[in-house]
């Protein structure tokens with residue numbers, strides 16, 4: 001694409017953002033590196049509406065990077081509970097500790113330094129550098145890749161390194177020269193991809209009558225390739241997994257297992273899936289729960305086991321937890337909803 005068209009893209013996007021972009025998201029107010037970083041990480045795999053709800057609560061509980069660094073990881077996971085992709089929460093915690101230990105509690109402004117921190121990739125580093133420090137750096141998250149690929153008609157598989165490299169070069173060449181335009185431009189890319197040039201219903205074909213500022217130049221539109229760009233790569237194979245949940249309650253306490261730091265629901269509390277039970281234990285089968293994860297389709301068979309006395313000699317990862325303490329723990333979504341909705345037989349009420 002010629003430099004004139006590139007210039008127009010940047011200019012049009014800035015003007016679109018100023019008149020039609022988003023200006024009142026909670027993380028756009030009082031932008032600090034901590035707040036920008038938190039919102040960026042939350043938005044990576046969670047819908048904006050959910051992030052709006054959860055962001056304020058997280059900030060209330062951990063108002064600063066040093067509060068987060070000093071917190072117990074279990075409290076961080078509990079606050080993150082329900083948002084999925086828990087590696088993000090563990091990385092947030094580790095990153096906060098590194099910012100405190102290596103940078104005296106102040107996020108660096110150099111995107112290259114930001115990228116060295118846990119959980120911060122190149123695009124997130126750029127977003128923090130632009131929004132918090134006014135640096136000139138290009139973002140390229142999934143939405144931006146889609147927008148650039150459509151406007152410039154990039155038909156390659158965007159999971160391939162060469163295609164991504166080309167898009168990074170594009171993204172860098174599009175940056176506005178005037179420092180005062182950087183925030184509107186970067187926010188514009190985010191807003192445009194999230195609200196107008198969406199994956200399945202971009203404004204130019206959704207019949208809403210909303211005019212896309214790039215409609216005349218957009219290669220995907222001109223060549224009727226909107227549904228082909230970005231190229232859809234083969235979906236990840238989803239495997240079915242059957243698991244048991246052994247549910248034991250004794251004198252107002254429930255037996256939970258702290259999951260290992262790798263694998264599904266790493267570091268969260270769930271029901272034991274393997275347990276040596278006394279032969280006399282009475283078992284009550286409860287309705288099966290279906291739960292879908294990115295790569296797995298879980299079929300969970302909860303079985304309540306009625307025991308006359310507390311099991312002893314338990315593995316160290318197992319713990320009897322008081323019901324009143326459950327809300328303080330990081331629990332996977334299906335465990336949370338099971339505890340909320342099932343009629344467990346309690347021996348203390």
Ligand code: SF4
Pocket residue numbers: 147150151196197198202203204205212213214215218219220221226
């Ligand atoms: S014309 Fe359609 S596909 Fe192209 S940028 Fe605009 S909304 Fe996206």
